[in-house]
Amino acid sequence: MAKPNPRLLEVIQTKYITPHMCRVTFGGAELTDFPADQESAYIKLMFSQGDDTRPLMRTYTVSAQRDNEIDVDFALHETEGPASTWARNAQVGEQIWVGGPGPKKLINNEAEWFLLIGDMTALPAITVNLAQLPADARGYAVLEVSTEADKQLLKKPDNVDIHWVINAHPNAKTSPLLDRVQTLTWLAGQPAVWAACEFHSMRALRQYFKVERPIPKTHLYISSYWKVDSTEDQHKIVKREDAESLE
Known part of the structure; x- marks a missing residue:
């Protein structure tokens, strides 16, 4: 399938939804043929570096979609990259x-x-995932944010419990997400697991779901969305090498 051509979109609105999450709403004439039902799909934002240099591309999630508008939520880290600065x-x-x-x-x-x-980088996608679960779904969402003020009110089934983890300084040596997951009461029956986070934390979680709580590949999605102290381009290389090491 051919990749769609990039669209020139326009900023319609910006607002902070929490202290470390900024929402940008995009619209414009070129959004009129954007496919429907794309919440949780990814897009590539292109940042010009000059006429003769390939633009920087950064990957983000469509967090909400309305007629001729899409919302994109930007997690703001301690060290800002080109996308969050923009x-x-x-x-x-x-x-x-x-x-x-x-x-x-x-x-x-x-x-x-x-x-x-x-x-927080995965929170837009998790928000969509929670909202589309069956009404009678049960389970947990373990969500890491920078501060107490970054907690959000999320639409979810009544029997899915949210566990917030506060981590102002993500690093390569600890995984507060895994620490909290290990405290959960494991429910009976076949779980489906969806996880996305910082690279080192992802690897710790992946090992847990491979060894301690084995999950079949059909019911496990796990990915790293960024790597501490790395650009997206550097992260892509490490991510690819990590995937190849599993083959």
């Missing part, structure tokens, strides 16, 4: 090239209970 300073009317959408990554709904795990 989002913090974006002005209404500003334009940016956007590629995609790419495939949606949804949890396997054919399960007896559900476990969703992620940090």
Whole structure:
């Protein structure tokens, strides 16, 4: 399938939904043929580096979609990259090239209970996943945010419990997400697990779901969305090498 051409989109609105999460709403004439039902799909934001240099591309999730509008939520880290810096300073009317959408990554709904795990970079995708679960779904969402003020009110089934983890300084040596997951009461039946977070934390979780709580590949999605002290381009290389080491 041919990749869709990038679209030139326009900033319609910006707002902080929490102190470390900035929402940018995009619209414009070129969004009119954007496919429907793309919440949780990924897009590529393109940042110009000059006429003769390939633009920097950064990957983000469509967190909400309405008629001719999409929302994209930007997690703001201690060390800001080009995308979060751009989002913090974006002005209404500003334009940016956007590629995609790419495939949606949804949890396997054919399960007896559900476990969703992620940090702030994955929170937009987890928000969509929680909202689309069956009304009678049960399980947990373990969500890591920078401060207490970064907690969000999320739409979810009544029997899915949310566990917030506060971690102001993510690092390569600890995984507060795994620490909290290990305290959960493991429910009976086949779980489906969806996890996305920082690279080192992802590897710790992957090992846990391989050895201590084995989950079949049909019911496990696990990915790293970023790597501490690395650019997205550096993270891509490490991510690819890590995937190849598992083959």
